[in-house]
Structure formats: C-alpha cells, structure tokens
Amino acid sequence: MPQESETQVDEPGRAPQDAPAGGGTRRGLLVGAGLAGIAGLAAACGGSGDDEAGGSGGGGNGGASGGRQGGGGTALGSAAEIPVGGGKVFKDAKVVVCQPTQGEFKAYSSKCTHRGCDVGSVSGGTINCPCHGSKFKIADGSVANPPADEPLEEKRITVQGGKITLA
C-alpha cells in the first residue's frame, strides 16, 4: 500500500502549482504576445516602403543567397558624392556606399556587426564605427579592426545615369 500513500501526497502538493487553468492561460498569453510582436514587425517592414511596384514578383535574380526584398529601389543620391577610395554613410537608408576603385561601387549595411551601432564615417579605406573602434574594409566589408568579428552585411545597389539606387 505504499503506492497509494505516495499518490495521495503528490496530488495535493502539486495541485496548486500545476493547475491546468493557470499554466495554460499564462502560456497562451505569452504565445499570443509573441505572435503579435512578429505580426507587428512584418507589418512595419511591409508598410514602410514607398515602392510602387511591390516586391514579390520583381526578384528575377534571387539566386541562392535567399532573395531579400529590399524595398523596391530607394534612391540614395548621386554617384559623384562617393569619393574614389572612400565612401559615404546614408543614415536614413542605413547603408554605406563605397567606391573602392574608380567606377566600382559597393554598399553595406551601416549597422556595425559588433553591437549594432551605426557606423559613423568612411576614411583611410575603412568604414569606421564610433562606438568601440571597429573598422571595415571598403572593398568587401570585412573586418579591418576589431572588436567586430563579422563583416558588414553587403547590400545591393545599382548605379545608373550617375544615380545610386538601393535595390
């Protein structure tokens, strides 16, 4: 008969903690909040672009890297603003455009891969983060100076008629 007594001791002891109603409700709320957050993010991403054409059908060259919908072509500015061997930070678009060599344009996310600060300047052949001193090479976004240990995320741009457009 010891089994009976164990069962009896367990039930009253656990009942308040494992009450199905309380646990289930809390989980339900957490899941609901998470989904609402995700939905909010998705809505923010989809709604913030001012693109006219929409992004779903346009990615002809999606390739293996997983086509990312950039926002339908945000005009950044004139290619003449980008110095050869240097670059420019477009704060609003959160992108850095560089021209490592004459006529070769590269673009990267302006978000530092160390802790997420916005990089502040381009000088001496590197994109520089003011927060902790990380530097990234303008030619490929790779780390030139730690503490960052990951390259900047490359962005697609097009340069046509002297105008730079974020793809």
Ligand code: FES
């Ligand atoms: S966030 Fe850029 S160096 Fe730390």
